[in-house]
Amino acid sequence: MSKPRLATCSLTGCFGCHMSLLDIDERLLELMDLADLDRSPFDDKKEFDRMVDVGFIEGGCSNESNIYELREFRNHCRILVAVGACAVNGGVPAMRNVYTLRECLERVFISANTIEGGGLIPNDPDLPLLLDRVYPAHEVVKIDYFLPGCPPSADTIWIGLKALLAGQAPALPYQALKYE
């Protein structure tokens, strides 16, 4: 019997949630027994060529490329999981949402103390178009499950992935959702 397939992506985040997945340590061997890895930064597979069972979304959407990738995941993943604060509610990148995009760009590229004499706002057409604000994943596509935390602990990710790959809803213990 074929194994369930797992895909992962990192949108606007810091890759910390993927690092937390790697922190499951020796359970990575068990994960490899439970699932086949599909599109993911871990194997550098860039395109889907079939449906997969579980999609792991790190990060929110700050540019048009994020929106495209997230929709690709929604279209190819039976179960889609928002992993970590950035995917769940925008997280740290969404701190820019209290400013307009123009204010952010001018602060970073023109008036920042680190730029002598002012710079230019990049406008190369190859750069992904920035969105007016950072959107959490659920504001762009339907999300089936949320794993909170910044990042969610390795144990939280393991509990969630193991259940989902077995076709069950994750049941996180209180300790996995307690932050102090």
Ligand code: SF4
């Ligand atoms: S939730 Fe935290 S660890 Fe995960 S991508 Fe965002 S900032 Fe990084």
